[in-house]
Amino acid sequence: MKYTGVQFDGFSLIEAQRNGLPVAVLAIGESASTMAFERVGTYPLADGKQRTAFSQGTVYVRHGAKSEPATTEDLRRIIERRIQAVRKPRMDGWSKEGGHRPGRFGSLCSTTDRSSVTEPGCHAYSDHEQPVGS
Numbered sequence: 001m002k003y004t005g006v007q008f009d010g011f012s013l014i015e016a017q018r019n020g021l022p023v024a025v026l027a028i029g030e031s032a033s034t035m036a037f038e039r040v041g042t043y044p045l046a047d048g049k050q051r052t053a054f055s056q057g058t059v060y061v062r063h064g065a066k067s068e069p070a071t072t073e074d075l076r077r078i079i080e081r082r083i084q085a086v087r088k089p090r091m092d093g094w095s096k097e098g099g100h101r102p103g104r105f106g107s108l109c110s111t112t113d114r115s116s117v118t119e120p121g122c123h124a125y126s127d128h129e130q131p132v133g134s
Contacts, residue, residue: 003054004035034059034078 001007010029015022041053054060059070061078070078 003037003039003041005038006031006033006035008035034082 008031010031012027012029014025014027016025017023036057036059037054038056040056042050043053045051059075059078060067061070061074062068
C-alpha cells in the first residue's frame with residue numbers, strides 16, 4: 001500500500017522442490033484492479049547512492065519469467081480482460097429467447113419507460129412476460 005495506494009493480499013507462500021531441493025515459491029494472484037505506482041521506489045547502493053526500482057505511474061506486468069513495465073499492448077489486454085470480466089456475468093443472465101433476465105425489466109430500444117414503447121421494432125420485457133411494443 002505504501003507505493004500503490006491499494007491493499008493487495010492475493011499471494012501465498014508455497015513449498016515446492018527444484019532440482020530435488022526444497023524451495024519457497026511466492027505465488028502472486030491476479031489483482032481485481034490495475035495498480036500503478038504512486039511513488040518512486042528506491043533502494044540504497046553500497047556506495048550510498050540510490051537506485052530507482054520503479055517510477056511513479058509505472059504499471060508492471062509479467063513477460064515470461066520477468067516483471068517489466070507494461071507496453072501499450074499490455075494495457076490494451078488488461079482493459080479488454082476487465083471489460084470481458086464485467087460483461088460476462090451480465091450477459092450470462094440473458095436468455096436466448098427474448099434476451100431478458102427473469103426478475104428484471106429491460107428494453108431493446110432507447111427507452112426504459114414501458115408505457116412509452118412506441119418505436120418500431122422496439123421490445124420491452126419484464127420478468128417472464130411476453131414482449132410489449134411492436
